[in-house]
Amino acid sequence: MRAWALLAAVFALLAIIAGFEIAAYAGAFGRVVWHVDTKDKVLFLTFDDGPSENTRAVLDILRENGVKATFFVVGKQAATHPDAVRAILKEGHGLGVHSMTHPWLWKNASEEIVLSKMLTENIAGSKVSLFRPPHGFMTPFVALEAEENNLTVVMWNVFPYDYKRGADEIISKVEEKIKPGSIIVLHDGPGNRSEMIEALPRIIAIAKSRNYSFGLLEDYLRD
Numbered sequence: 001m002r003a004w005a006l007l008a009a010v011f012a013l014l015a016i017i018a019g020f021e022i023a024a025y026a027g028a029f030g031r032v033v034w035h036v037d038t039k040d041k042v043l044f045l046t047f048d049d050g051p052s053e054n055t056r057a058v059l060d061i062l063r064e065n066g067v068k069a070t071f072f073v074v075g076k077q078a079a080t081h082p083d084a085v086r087a088i089l090k091e092g093h094g095l096g097v098h099s100m101t102h103p104w105l106w107k108n109a110s111e112e113i114v115l116s117k118m119l120t121e122n123i124a125g126s127k128v129s130l131f132r133p134p135h136g137f138m139t140p141f142v143a144l145e146a147e148e149n150n151l152t153v154v155m156w157n158v159f160p161y162d163y164k165r166g167a168d169e170i171i172s173k174v175e176e177k178i179k180p181g182s183i184i185v186l187h188d189g190p191g192n193r194s195e196m197i198e199a200l201p202r203i204i205a206i207a208k209s210r211n212y213s214f215g216l217l218e219d220y221l222r223d
C-alpha cells in the first residue's frame with residue numbers, strides 16, 4: 001500500500017510538471033486541460049470550493065460586468081447552498097464538480113466523484129461534464145474514474161492564491177500571467193473572501209482594457 005502511495009505521488013508530481021508544459025495530453029492521466037488552446041483573446045474564470053455565503057457576491061459582480069464563469073462546486077457545500085447552485089446555472093454560468101468533501105484523492109476517488117456528480121446534477125437539474133480534483137491532485141485512478149463518469153478534468157494555469165493574498169497582489173499575479181486561453185482559479189468557499197471579492201471587478205476591468213473577453217469552458221472544450 002505504501003509503495004502504491006509513493007508511486008501515485010511520483011505520478012502526480014510528473015503530471016503537474018508535464019501539465020504546465022502542455023495543454024492536454026493522453027496517457028495514464030487521460031485528458032487533462034490546463035488551458036484552452038486558442039488564439040482568441042478569451043479568458044476562463046473559475047471558482048472553486050463553493051458554493052457558500054460568498055457566492056452571491058461573486059455572481060453579482062459577474063452580472064454587473066456581463067461576465068460568465070465556471071463554478072467547481074464541492075458536494076457538501078452544494079447540499080448546504082442548493083439555491084446558489086441553481087443561481088449559478090440560471091445566471092448563465094458553467095458548473096463542474098470538485099468532489100464531495102475536498103480530500104486528497106488517494107482513496108475514495110470513486111465515491112467522491114460519483115456522489116458529487118449525482119448530487120450536483122440532482123440539485124441543478126442538468127448534467128455536469130467538468131471535474132477539478134481537490135488540490136489539483138491526480139492519480140491514474142482519479143483519471144479513470146473521471147473518464148468513466150464522462151467528466152473532463154480541468155486544471156488551471158493562473159493560480160493567484162486568492163485565499164491567502166491581498167487584493168493588489170491577487171490582481172498583479174493575474175495580470176502578469178494571463179494569455180489567450182488562460183484558466184484562472186479563484187475561490188468562493190466559506191470564510192472571509194473579501195480580498196478576492198475586492199480583486200474580482202478590478203481583474204475583469206484590467207482584462208477588458210487589454211481586449212480580453214471571458215468564456216465558458218464548456219463552449220470551448222467540446223470535442
Ligand SMILES: [Zn+2]
Nearest residue numbers: 048049134135
Ligand atoms: Zn479546492
